[in-house]
Amino acid sequence: MHILGEIKKRGKMVDEAIERLLPIVQPEELYQASRYLVDAGGKRLRPAMLILAAEAVGGDVQKVLPAAVSIELIHNFTLIHDDIMDQDELRRGSPTVHVKWGLPAAILAGDTLYAKAFEIIAHVDAPSKIVARCLDVLSQTCADICEGQWMDMELEKRSSVSEDEYMEMVQKKTGILFAASAMIGSLLGGATDETADALWQAEKTIGVGFQIRDDVLGLISSEERLGKTRGSDLMEGKKTLIMIHALKKGVKLDALGRDASAEEIDATVQQLRDAGSIDYAMEQAFALVEQGKSKLDVLPDSRTKELLIELADYMVTRTY
Numbered sequence: 001m002h003i004l005g006e007i008k009k010r011g012k013m014v015d016e017a018i019e020r021l022l023p024i025v026q027p028e029e030l031y032q033a034s035r036y037l038v039d040a041g042g043k044r045l046r047p048a049m050l051i052l053a054a055e056a057v058g059g060d061v062q063k064v065l066p067a068a069v070s071i072e073l074i075h076n077f078t079l080i081h082d083d084i085m086d087q088d089e090l091r092r093g094s095p096t097v098h099v100k101w102g103l104p105a106a107i108l109a110g111d112t113l114y115a116k117a118f119e120i121i122a123h124v125d126a127p128s129k130i131v132a133r134c135l136d137v138l139s140q141t142c143a144d145i146c147e148g149q150w151m152d153m154e155l156e157k158r159s160s161v162s163e164d165e166y167m168e169m170v171q172k173k174t175g176i177l178f179a180a181s182a183m184i185g186s187l188l189g190g191a192t193d194e195t196a197d198a199l200w201q202a203e204k205t206i207g208v209g210f211q212i213r214d215d216v217l218g219l220i221s222s223e224e225r226l227g228k229t230r231g232s233d234l235m236e237g238k239k240t241l242i243m244i245h246a247l248k249k250g251v252k253l254d255a256l257g258r259d260a261s262a263e264e265i266d267a268t269v270q271q272l273r274d275a276g277s278i279d280y281a282m283e284q285a286f287a288l289v290e291q292g293k294s295k296l297d298v299l300p301d302s303r304t305k306e307l308l309i310e311l312a313d314y315m316v317t318r319t320y
Contacts, residue, residue, distance in 0.1 A: 003310040010051045010061075011044030014072060017065040021120050022073065033101045033109035034116075037076045040092040045210075046177055047072045049311060050185035053199055056304040059189020063125045067134060067188055070121035071181050073113040074138070078145055078177075080110035085153070086236055087258075093227040114142070126188050134184045141180040148173025152238070160247070161239040167208060174214075175207030198298035206292035210315040212285040215240040216278055217320065219269045225320040231256070231265035241284060246277040285316045 018038060024031040047068035054064040082088075083096040084106055090096065098106035121134055151169040155161050182199035191199070215233060219242070223230045233240055234256045246253065251271055256264055272278050289312050296312075299305045 003307060003314050006307055007043060007045065007048045007311070010048040010068075013051070013061070013065060014044050014047045014068050017069045018072070021066060021069050022116055029101075030105075030108060030112060033097055033105055034112040036097055036100065036109070037079055037091060038072065038113075040094050042072075042076070042092065044072060045311070045315070046075050046181045049178060049203065049308070050181040052304055052308050052311065053182040053185030053191075054189035056299050056302060056308060057186050057189040057191040057195060059185070059191075064185055064188045066120050066124045067184050068181075070117040070138065071177070071184070073117040073120070074142065074145075075177060077110045077113040077117070078149075080106055080113070082149070084110075085149070086232065088228060088232060090223075090228045093224075121184075124188065130187055133187055137180050137183055137187075141176050144172040144176045148176070155239040156237045158239070161244055163241065163244055166239060166241050166244055170208050170211045171204060174211040175204040178207035178210065179204035195298050198295050202292045202295035204292075205295070206289050206312045206315060209285040209288035209292070209312075212241055212281050212288070213316045213318065215242055216281055216285075217318075219265075219272065219278070221320055227320075230262075231260065231269070234265060234268055235260055241281045242272055242277045245280045246272050246275045249275045249277070251275045251277070282316070289313065289316050 018035075022031070022035065022038075024035060050068045050071055051061055051064060055061060079091060080097045083091055084098050084103065088096055089099050094100075096106075097109055101109065118135065118138065121138060122131065124131055124134065126134075148169050148171070151165075152173055155165065155169060179200045182203040183196045186196045186199050215238075217226065218228075218233050219231060221230065229235075233243075234253075235258050237255070243253075253268055253271060254264070256268060269278075293309055293312050296305060296308055299308070
């Protein structure tokens, strides 16, 4: 079965667990707002990675499902708050939470997901020592995500940003949640510390490749496929690896406002193509994924290990 089919199969298990572990209760509208993005779809890549990591070390999938739900809730919490900070109006092809319910309600919806994620993972069926370790990993991960988001906002204000600064920001903002998914899944599956640490390092690196691909897709894919506004990084002045390369090459880019036309976005994207910046970014993404995949050698050979490798490749070849 193609990797997408395998992801969907595990994603369906996560969706069923979400229904059970995050029911819509009173106050009903708060939980509807909290569940809104979760129910709108998403690829479920991070919980799928957690499940695969557990499977790869011989763990029980059913026992790790609550942890997979927790990871997905943290991911959606970050999306709600990201959309607020970036003032984005579309996510997964639908109005963002703050557009639909207003700013105060969106903040509460995100906070609810954050709190529930910890409540759910705290009750996972595992020895207390392992549960405590997972809680520590998740809390440190959330702090790193906040640091990464802060760095992202700070870098937007600067005219000059280094590749190393971008890589550090993306590791924290994006890579770290993939790393946590793999580590928590493997720990709950019974892995040794050495194996869990190797998976952490592998998926943190692969997660950076995922983000670079995401940056590229945000420029070259249609709004229908993206489910969000195309070229939003350009409008917000994000210092992606693409932009850093282009600026280093001396490309003069016109500042694009939030009302930029499709033609203006197309013209800027063409400048980035001509400078080789999009190709350069993808070369780096592929290299990072290869680097991350090499750390998966710690796992015994199995079909699940092959799926983790296929998932890594998919993260930088996907088209949406």
